[in-house]
Amino acid sequence: MRTRGTILLANIITGLALGFTVTNIGFGDYAELNRMFTFQDLRMFFSFAGAVGIIVCVFALLRVRRTPGRIHAGVIPGAVLFGTGWAISGGCPAIPIVQVASGYLPALVTLVGVAVGIGLCRWANARYFHLDRGSCGL
Incomplete structure (x- = not known):
């Protein structure tokens, strides 16, 4: 049986591994992200494509099936705001944590x-709007 301490330790190790990987492939570097968003360097897009390919394979192996449903009313404006903020700041919510940790x-x-x-x-x-409670993240 897993204890809370074991789960916490696994989460910390996984988070550190993710932060290390994200930093080493350049996602923590504002200039690198700027080159991606201005289409000067496609390496980051290929990183995204590779991650999507891996998760598609994992979902296929685990036989994860989802039936498409109605798009939530907040998805489109949320996606526009999220993308705009990412392009301006050089980071989605996880990247600034990596950037701060990198100094x-x-x-x-x-x-x-x-x-x-x-x-x-x-x-x-x-x-x-009175949308469902989970529509604003965190």
């Missing part, structure tokens, strides 16, 4: 932006 302290501004954005999403959702 790039301006990424703290991105983390504050993520927290403010989640707060604004929850406020707007409660006041205007």
Whole structure:
């Protein structure tokens, strides 16, 4: 039987391995991400494609099946905001953590932006949209 300590240790080790990998392939480097978003270097896109290919194979091996459903009302505007924020800041919510751990302290501004954005999403959702509770992330 797994204990909480064992699960926590496994999560820490997995997180460190992911952070190490993400840093070494360049996802923590703002200049590298900028080159990806401006189509100057396709290496990062190939990294994404490789990750998608791996997960497709894993899902096939595990026989994971999902039936497509109705698209949640917040997906399209959320995706636009997420992509815009990523292009401006050079990081999705996980990347600024890697950047701060690597010594790039301006990424703290991105983390504050993520927290403010989640707060604004929850406020707007409660006041205007009334979508399900999980629609604002974290």
